[in-house]
Structures are given as C-alpha cells and as structure tokens.
Amino acid sequence: MGRSQPDAEDLLTDEDLDTSAFDCCDDVDVVLQRCPRCGHIWAECLSCHTWFINLDNLNARFSCFREFDEDPPLTCAACEKPFRLDATVEDFLPTAEQVVDKGYGRYLMPHLRAKYDVD
Numbered sequence: 001m002g003r004s005q006p007d008a009e010d011l012l013t014d015e016d017l018d019t020s021a022f023d024c025c026d027d028v029d030v031v032l033q034r035c036p037r038c039g040h041i042w043a044e045c046l047s048c049h050t051w052f053i054n055l056d057n058l059n060a061r062f063s064c065f066r067e068f069d070e071d072p073p074l075t076c077a078a079c080e081k082p083f084r085l086d087a088t089v090e091d092f093l094p095t096a097e098q099v100v101d102k103g104y105g106r107y108l109m110p111h112l113r114a115k116y117d118v119d
Contacts, residue, residue, distance in 0.1 A: 040078035
C-alpha cells in the first residue's frame with residue numbers, strides 16, 4: 001500500500017475521517033483500509049502504524065512496522081489472507097458508501113455523515 005492520494009475521487013483518505021475516537025500517538029493521522037478480498041474495514045494510523053483491526057472495539061489493535069514483502073506476509077485480520085505484494089493504495093481504500101454499509105459511518109467527517117444520513 002502506497003501512501004499517495006488515490007486517483008479515484010470516491011475513495012476515502014485521512015482528510016475524510018473524524019479521528020477523535022482514535023487514541024494512539026501524538027500525531028493521529030488515521031486512514032480507513034478495506035481488504036480487497038473480504039471487504040473487512042479497519043483503520044491505520046499513518047504516523048505510528050497502529051492498526052485498529054476492529055472498529056467496534058478500538059482497543060483491538062496492533063502495531064505494524066512491517067513491509068508487505070516481509071516474511072510472514074501481512075494478512076487481513078478478518079479473512080487471514082495475505083495481502084498482494086503488487087497492491088496499490090486504491091486496492092485498499094474504501095468508499096464512504098462501503099464504510100456506511102458496514103456500520104462505521106460514525107468515523108466520517110460531518111459533511112459525509114450528513115450526506116449519507118449517519119447519526
């Protein structure tokens with residue numbers, strides 16, 4: 001997963017998230033990620049590399065300072081399938097609709113919560 005902005009405009013970036021619920025470091029910069037195989041959504045702090053693997057329980061987390069090509073490979077916390085080494089940032093970023101459909105709209109910025117009628 002690269003750290004560049006996606007080409008597709010409907011994909012969420014760290015600017016689309018309300019990070020107030022995340023507590024991991026002094027420079028919280030959270031982006032939502034989505035497994036391209038099973039659709040599981042989790043959050044990653046780009047500053048400290050903490051993965052919040054269960055968005056219903058933000059205490060379920062681990063630190064990930066590993067690269068995709070390290071052994072053993074990084075895997076999805078839900079389906080446990082390894083991530084592809086040739087993956088791009090766009091392979092992992094969800095849309096607001098996908099986030100809302102999974103019940104995680106509360107993590108979106110207010111303008112997106114209003115757009116998708118999330119309380």
